Amino acid sequence: MLGQFIETLIGGLLTGVLYALVALGFVLIFKASGVFNFAQGAMVLFAALAVARLAEIMPLPFAIAIAIAIMIALAYAIEFLVLRRLVNQEGIILFMATLGITYFLEGFGQTVWGSDIYKINLGIPREPIFLFQGVFPGGILLDREELLAALVCALLVAVLAVFFQVTRIGRALRAVADDHQAAQAVGIPLNYIWLIVWGVSGIVAIAAGMIWGSKLGVQFSISLVALKALPVLILGGLTSIPGAIVGGLIIGAGEKLAEVMLGPILIRWFDLAGGGIENWFAYVLALIFLLFRPQGLFGERIIERV
Amino acid sequence: MLYREAGQFKTSYASDAAIFPIAQDRWFVIGLLLFGFFILPLFANQYLYTEVLIPVLILSLAAIGLNILTGYCGQLSLGTGGFMAVGAYAAYNLMLRVPETNLILVLLFGGLMAMLVGVLFGIPSLRIKGFYLAVATLAAQFFIEWAFARVKWFTNYAPSGSVAVGQLEVFGVALDTPMKKYLFVLAMVALLALAAKNLVRSRLGRMWMAMRDMDIAAEIIGIRPLHAKLSAFAVSSFYIGIAGALWAFLRLGSWEPLAFDINRSFQILFMIIIGGLGSILGSFLGAAFIVLVPIFLNQFPGLLGISMSTALISHLEFMIFGAMIVFFLIVEPHGLARLWAIAKEKLRLWPFPY
Numbered sequence: 082m083l084g085q086f087i088e089t090l091i092g093g094l095l096t097g098v099l100y101a102l103v104a105l106g107f108v109l110i111f112k113a114s115g116v117f118n119f120a121q122g123a124m125v126l127f128a129a130l131a132v133a134r135l136a137e138i139m140p141l142p143f144a145i146a147i148a149i150a151i152m153i154a155l156a157y158a159i160e161f162l163v164l165r166r167l168v169n170q171e172g173i174i175l176f177m178a179t180l181g182i183t184y185f186l187e188g189f190g191q192t193v194w195g196s197d198i199y200k201i202n203l204g205i206p207r208e209p210i211f212l213f214q215g216v217f218p219g220g221i222l223l224d225r226e227e228l229l230a231a232l233v234c235a236l237l238v239a240v241l242a243v244f245f246q247v248t249r250i251g252r253a254l255r256a257v258a259d260d261h262q263a264a265q266a267v268g269i270p271l272n273y274i275w276l277i278v279w280g281v282s283g284i285v286a287i288a289a290g291m292i293w294g295s296k297l298g299v300q301f302s303i304s305l306v307a308l309k310a311l312p313v314l315i316l317g318g319l320t321s322i323p324g325a326i327v328g329g330l331i332i333g334a335g336e337k338l339a340e341v342m343l344g345p346i347l348i349r350w351f352d353l354a355g356g357g358i359e360n361w362f363a364y365v366l367a368l369i370f371l372l373f374r375p376q377g378l379f380g381e382r383i384i385e386r387v
Numbered sequence: 388m389l390y391r392e393a394g395q396f397k398t399s400y401a402s403d404a405a406i407f408p409i410a411q412d413r414w415f416v417i418g419l420l421l422f423g424f425f426i427l428p429l430f431a432n433q434y435l436y437t438e439v440l441i442p443v444l445i446l447s448l449a450a451i452g453l454n455i456l457t458g459y460c461g462q463l464s465l466g467t468g469g470f471m472a473v474g475a476y477a478a479y480n481l482m483l484r485v486p487e488t489n490l491i492l493v494l495l496f497g498g499l500m501a502m503l504v505g506v507l508f509g510i511p512s513l514r515i516k517g518f519y520l521a522v523a524t525l526a527a528q529f530f531i532e533w534a535f536a537r538v539k540w541f542t543n544y545a546p547s548g549s550v551a552v553g554q555l556e557v558f559g560v561a562l563d564t565p566m567k568k569y570l571f572v573l574a575m576v577a578l579l580a581l582a583a584k585n586l587v588r589s590r591l592g593r594m595w596m597a598m599r600d601m602d603i604a605a606e607i608i609g610i611r612p613l614h615a616k617l618s619a620f621a622v623s624s625f626y627i628g629i630a631g632a633l634w635a636f637l638r639l640g641s642w643e644p645l646a647f648d649i650n651r652s653f654q655i656l657f658m659i660i661i662g663g664l665g666s667i668l669g670s671f672l673g674a675a676f677i678v679l680v681p682i683f684l685n686q687f688p689g690l691l692g693i694s695m696s697t698a699l700i701s702h703l704e705f706m707i708f709g710a711m712i713v714f715f716l717i718v719e720p721h722g723l724a725r726l727w728a729i730a731k732e733k734l735r736l737w738p739f740p741y
Contacts, residue, residue, distance in 0.1 A: 117518040166717045173463055174716055176518050177660055180653070181712030188705025196698055308649075311522045353537040361533050364526035371515050371523060 089341045090334055095227035097333020098234045099296075102289035103310040104317065104325040105237065106282035111319050112258045113278040115172060116164070119179040123186035124283060126304040128152055129290030130190050133199035133299040141203075145287065152283030160276050168271075187304055196301065201294040203229070230292040237288060238326060241281075245322075250277060258320070312367030318377025327378060336362040390734045406584055423573050428566050436565035437638075443671075443678045444569075444576045445633045450658040450670035451583050452626030457656070458665035459587055460619035461599030462512050466524035468651035469531035470624045471631025472644055474501040476535050476542070478632035479550055483543055490557040494575070494632045501628020502621045504531070509620030513613060516602075528649055535644040551641030568637045575633065579626065584667045586622065595619050596665070657708060661715050663724030672723040680707065 103125055110118040131151050135144035163178055245251040256264040257274050265271055293303050309332065317328025336359040344356035370377075390411050397403045407413040431440065453467050478497030481488055488496075508527040512520050535541055536548040543550065555562040562568050586592050597605035598615045606612060635642045654677060662673020681704050688695045695703075719725055733740070 163713055163717070170716075170720075173517055174720065176463075176521070177656075178713050178716045180656070181709045181716065183709065184653075184705045184712065185709025188702040188707075188709060192699065192702040192706065196702065305649075308525070311525060315519065315522050352539055357533060357537060361526065361529035364522070364529050368511060368523050368526040371511055371519055375515050375519060 085341075086338075089337050092224075092227075093334035093337030094330050095224070095231060095333070096337065097313075097330040098227070098231045098326075099289065099293055099329075100309050100313045100333055101326045101329025102230070102234055102237070102285065102292065104313040104329055105234075105241070105322065106285040106289070107310055107314055108317075108320065108322055108325045109241070109278050109282045109285065111314075112322075113254045114164070114257070114275050115175075115261075116179065117172065117176045117319075118282070119176060120159075120182040120186060121282065121286065121310065122304045122306075122308060123183040123190070124152070124155075124286040125290045125293065126299075126301065127155070127186050127190040127194075127290075128283065128287040129201065129294040129299040129303060130194035130199065132287060132291055133201045133294055134194045136201065137199075145291075148287050149284055152287060153280040156276055156279030156283050159279055160272060164275055165272060183304075187301070191301070199294070199299040201291055201299060203291065203295045224296075227296070230296075233288055233292065234326070237285060238322060241322060244281075250274075254278065309363055312363040314377070315367040316370055316377055318379040321377070321379035324377055324379035332363045332366065335366060390731070390737075392735070406581075406588070420577060423577075424570065428570065431566070431569075433565050436569045438682065439678065440569050441565070441572055441638055443675050444572045445630055445638055446655065446658065446678060447671045447674040448576050448579060448633065449627050449630035449655050450662065450674050451580060451667055452623045452630060453655050454659045454662075454665065454667070454670045455583065455587070455595070455626065456619050456623035458659055458663075458669075459592060459599060460595035460616065460623075461516075462509075462616060462619060463517065463521045464524040464623075465521050465649070465652050465656065466508060466527035466531070467627055467655045468647040468649060469528040470501045470505055470627040471634060471651065472531055472535055472647035473504045473624075474498055474628025474631030475635035475642065475647065476550075477501065477628070478636065479552065480541065480543075482552060490555055490562075490636075491575075494629050494636070497632030498625040498629035501631065502625040505620045505624020505627070506617055509617055509624075512616050512620065525649075528652055532644050532648060547643060549641065549643035552636050555636060562637070572633060572637055575629070579629065580667060580671075583626065587667065591618060591622075599665075657712060659722075660712055661722055663722030664720075666722070666724035668727065669722050669724030672727070676723065677708075680704070 103121055106121040106124065107118055110116055110121070128148055128151075131148040132141075132144050135147055139147075159182060163182065164175075167175055167178055243251075245255060253264070253269045253274055254277070256267070256269055257271065261271065264274075290299070290303065293299075293306070297303070297306075310329075313325060313328040313332050315328075316331055317324025317326070339362045340356055340359045344358055347353060347358065348356060390409075392409045392411075395408075395410055397408070402408070405413075407416060427440075449467060449471060452470075453464060456462050456464050474497035477500030478493045481496045482493050504527075508524060511523040515523065542548045557571060560567065562571055587595070594605070594610050594615045595618075597608070597610055598612065598619075602612060605615070631647065635646070639646060658673035658677045659670060660673070661676050662671070663669025681700075684700055684704055684707070688700070715722055
């Protein structure tokens with residue numbers, strides 16, 4: 082029982098890492114431009130499709146390099162065609178514009194790259210690792226891909242933290258996040274900064290897309306699963322990179338545990354036709370959380386009466 | 388030349404407060420309704436009814452509902468599909484358990500239940516707004532979808548929540564042909580749209596708009612946010628619930644929770660963005676646009692003699708919708724309804740613009 086609990090917990094945490102990777106892209110863009118980028122899920126799908134299809138005709142590292150170039154070109158296109166024309170609009174208008182971008186990217190990605198299920202092979206051995214075989218009967222099962230995901234995630238967060246704190250561009254990004262106008266007044270080129278953040282979150286999308294893709298296969302549903310990043314953001318706070326990680330872990334572990342522990346109880350009480358509460362658990366958790374702490378765990382306090 | 392208001396004097400308070408103060412508008416709307424009720428049935432075929440007219444009308448109703456909440460009261464919602472599902476399944480349950488109920492009462496019951504659920508999920512709007520609220524309504528969407536797929540009682544123990552309604556009849560007339568269904572839907576939608584048009588000019592509607600434009604200022608002039616926001620959620624969900632029940636009963640006939648998934652929510656949100664936020668007319672224009680574009684895309688390559696796979700067409704559809712959304716937000720944030728208003732303004736000055 083305890084073994085099963087720990088296994089579920091670890092499985093959930095590792096899924097949470099994947100949510101966190103998607104959420105990271107959201108946070109980056111929100112921090113630097115105040116845009117709530119609904120299209121992050123579509124970007125993950127697009128990036129994963131690009132890597133998967135390119136890897137069919139060339140070695141993986143080249144495919145990744147070209148995918149990075151494509152994502153930066155995409156960031157440029159979004160900045161030039163959409164964001165630049167919507168400067169000074171309300172946040173909600175920008176949000177709806179990213180909804181449009183989402184649809185466009187989903188259609189465009191599948192038109193260009195095809196809409197079957199593709200496999201990304203990262204060259205990781207398939208067989209899982211067993212831990213603590215002496216402690217629990219059967220031991221605890223760990224997936225190598227999920228471990229890799231956790232490593233990549235940790236690495237990305239470390240790199241991003243250094244990038245934000247130390248480099249010149251990072252400082253400019255933080256300045257833009259604090260106050261667009263003031264940043265512009267001291268000579269920070271806004272368009273350039275937006276290009277950088279969208280480019281960086283495009284690269285984060287590649288990392289997320291490749292790991293999702295090698296786990297589940299690259300297909301349309303990636304774009305939907307990425308919706309789970311929204312409750313992660315609410316939980317962790319919209320402006321906090323550590324928040325995205327912690328939020329992702331909580332949501333990932335929470336929904337898996339809820340499915341395994343709470344599911345059977347709910348089924349018994351309400352006479353349900355099966356579980357599946359992980360479909361909504363994250364959202365309801367975020368909803369409850371919103372009522373008590375709207376700024377999230379690590380977010381900046383929003384002083385805005387409603 | 389024809390569209391002039393010169394010489395139309397308002398001599399009473401009633402005429403000053405009329406919905407369509409210009410006689411030409413009034414006659415146009417009356418003419419359109421007469422056309423819809425009497426002329427159209429003379430030549431419409433089954434395809435036109437089931438694929439164009441009925442979907443456009445029902446989805447317009449849902450769009451009106453969402454427009455009340457998002458366009459008039461400024462509360463973004465992504466849970467439209469869920470509220471439609473509540474309407475559909477509530478109506479189904481009343482019909483199942485009390486079979487002799489009048490169809491109109493059944494539909495209203497669907498609306499009322501959706502209203503209750505809508506108010507419940509609207510409560511967070513008192514503390515949060517903007518995209519936070521969007522995530523909260525996503526919770527409604529996923530939870531409701533799940534509830535109808537899993538809780539057996541709601542669906543009368545049908546596997547995977549797929550249910551069907553039999554022969555419908557209203558006041559002794561069986562709704563068995565597409566034409567009768569269309570006329571019934573048209574009557575319902577016309578009445579409810581008229582009610583909505585009046586509602587948004589009433590005290591309630593003005594409260595919503597004040598709330599949307601600046602919530603703090605609205606509070607200072609004495610509008611209670613609790614009252615304004617929850618009433619917007621209530622009325623909006625009522626409309627959406629009735630639209631859901633109509634969609635399930637008269638368009639689908641048999642359905643499962645998947646018919647009301649998150650894509651339905653997005654579809655209706657797109658309708659009001661393209662049609663025009665804060666406009667009843669826009670809800671109709673947007674619904675017509677979103678329903679007709681896929682039909683057009685399906686026909687168009689055939690007309691040009693190009694053959695396209697259905698997958699490609701559906702991807703192109705996504706791309707076109709996405710591009711249209713962005714285009715409208717950039718170029719004309721008030722949507723098709725605004726273009727219509729501009730056209731009318733031009734027409735008034737024609738042929739001597741200054």
